[in-house]
Amino acid sequence: MPFSFDTTYKSVDSSLYSRVTPKRIANPKVLLLNDRLCADLGLDTAELNANVLAGQNLLEEPIAQAYAGHQYGSFTVLGDGRAMILGEHVHDGNRYDIQLKGSGRTPYSRRGDGNATVSSMLREFLYSHAMQNLNIKTSRSLAVVETDEAVRRRRTEPGAILVRVMNSHIRYGTFQYVAGQGPDELQRFTDYVIDRHYPQLNETDRTYLEFFDAVMQSSIEMVVDWLRVGFIHGVMNTDNMSVNGETFDYGPCAFMNYYDEETVFSSIDTHGRYAFGNQQRILQWNLERFAEALQPLCKQSALTHDELKGKLDEFENRFAVQYYTMMRKKLGINSDAEKELVDEFLEWLRKSNADYTNTFLELEAPGRFDDPVFATAEFERLREKLAAVGLEEEVMQDANPRYIPRNYLVEKALDEYLEAGDLSTFEELLTVLENPYTARDMGSQFQQPPRREFDAAYTTYCNT
Numbered sequence: 001m002p003f004s005f006d007t008t009y010k011s012v013d014s015s016l017y018s019r020v021t022p023k024r025i026a027n028p029k030v031l032l033l034n035d036r037l038c039a040d041l042g043l044d045t046a047e048l049n050a051n052v053l054a055g056q057n058l059l060e061e062p063i064a065q066a067y068a069g070h071q072y073g074s075f076t077v078l079g080d081g082r083a084m085i086l087g088e089h090v091h092d093g094n095r096y097d098i099q100l101k102g103s104g105r106t107p108y109s110r111r112g113d114g115n116a117t118v119s120s121m122l123r124e125f126l127y128s129h130a131m132q133n134l135n136i137k138t139s140r141s142l143a144v145v146e147t148d149e150a151v152r153r154r155r156t157e158p159g160a161i162l163v164r165v166m167n168s169h170i171r172y173g174t175f176q177y178v179a180g181q182g183p184d185e186l187q188r189f190t191d192y193v194i195d196r197h198y199p200q201l202n203e204t205d206r207t208y209l210e211f212f213d214a215v216m217q218s219s220i221e222m223v224v225d226w227l228r229v230g231f232i233h234g235v236m237n238t239d240n241m242s243v244n245g246e247t248f249d250y251g252p253c254a255f256m257n258y259y260d261e262e263t264v265f266s267s268i269d270t271h272g273r274y275a276f277g278n279q280q281r282i283l284q285w286n287l288e289r290f291a292e293a294l295q296p297l298c299k300q301s302a303l304t305h306d307e308l309k310g311k312l313d314e315f316e317n318r319f320a321v322q323y324y325t326m327m328r329k330k331l332g333i334n335s336d337a338e339k340e341l342v343d344e345f346l347e348w349l350r351k352s353n354a355d356y357t358n359t360f361l362e363l364e365a366p367g368r369f370d371d372p373v374f375a376t377a378e379f380e381r382l383r384e385k386l387a388a389v390g391l392e393e394e395v396m397q398d399a400n401p402r403y404i405p406r407n408y409l410v411e412k413a414l415d416e417y418l419e420a421g422d423l424s425t426f427e428e429l430l431t432v433l434e435n436p437y438t439a440r441d442m443g444s445q446f447q448q449p450p451r452r453e454f455d456a457a458y459t460t461y462c463n464t
């Protein structure tokens, strides 16, 4: 038996999911298998052949989840349009959704084809791998399986299925959907989610309020981690926000190179709603929508509107505390003072437009990068000021990656696969990103930011 399934989601209200069957695939081909994840899940790689990974040998009936969400600010009823949960795998007392993405149409597909392209699934594999190794809570990718179909997008490509693993795929949007089913359904579902993700809260006497608090806290920690490494999620719709603080749905995401809070790469984000520096504000907005979805619980329990509002009012302060704690670590400051100096540094970053990742490496050990921005008197003065109170190497090392997935390198690796069937550059990138905090001999080319013109023109896409 490849997986040990115990799928508790089948016990929630039947309106919250549909039973589905993955599409037939004549010749599935495993392109990538994540050995480390197999080990973490207690899986035997010998049992994970292409048919198992592509959902062609089923252990039980898969499900697609129903959910709703605010997409770019507008409420829509949605669901897994191209994803299916094979089952919940239990290992060492932990539960994991094993989900296929790109496995065909479901009752929630609307006009979509249920498919995914191989380049977008390779891309998700790489970003989730990078985020995991950057020590950020994330969905993980067990495998990419290429299918024998041609999928038409901007270009026509082979199709693929990504096997995605998360503690659960329950999102703010799931609550928005359940809230529409009635207060009793909402209460039962909330109890289910608390048992699954926050069982310790059952011991408190304000369980629902503490649940909101815990979701808020895990989301704040997640977004502050994004800001730490320069990650832009790109599509922070409420249906892409996990209640467990796991980063997921690597669609138009990308890493920022040159520091600019307005950085946006997504082709459809024309107003910069999901820009790098807007992610805090959008998280706050999303949490307000999540709190609205929980409102009916006020009729069912001791929870009150004022209490929920009180928690939302704490957001800015709590985010700032988390953010400055993170920034101090990046600057090697071992105290909770020096806020003004951190602000001065941020002001320099905004003005100089320096490469975000390399700036911290240069502060730690000057002379690493031959970039004129680090040769200015202003940078030198700032470094001296920081050195007087911070720049402690040990503190800095765990906060500042040496390697991030540089967008132009990711694209080059994907192009080489699409054009020549060659995965070697892609695999080299995976290797470098295996230990992103550790210097490597072969590393310097991976630390190079792109040409500014490349960055300015770089575009990423949704639903590919």
Ligand code: AMP
Residues within 6 Å of the ligand: 078, 079, 080, 081, 082, 083, 108, 109, 110, 111, 112, 113, 114, 115, 116, 235, 239, 240, 249, 251, 462, 463, 464
């Ligand atoms: P996303 O913005 O990627 O989270 O996707 C938003 C919604 O569109 C989700 O409900 C997806 O399941 C659905 N979707 C995206 N691409 C497709 C596709 N090719 N076929 C069917 N549904 C899709």
Ligand code: MG
Residues within 6 Å of the ligand: 239, 240, 249
């Ligand atoms: Mg999504």
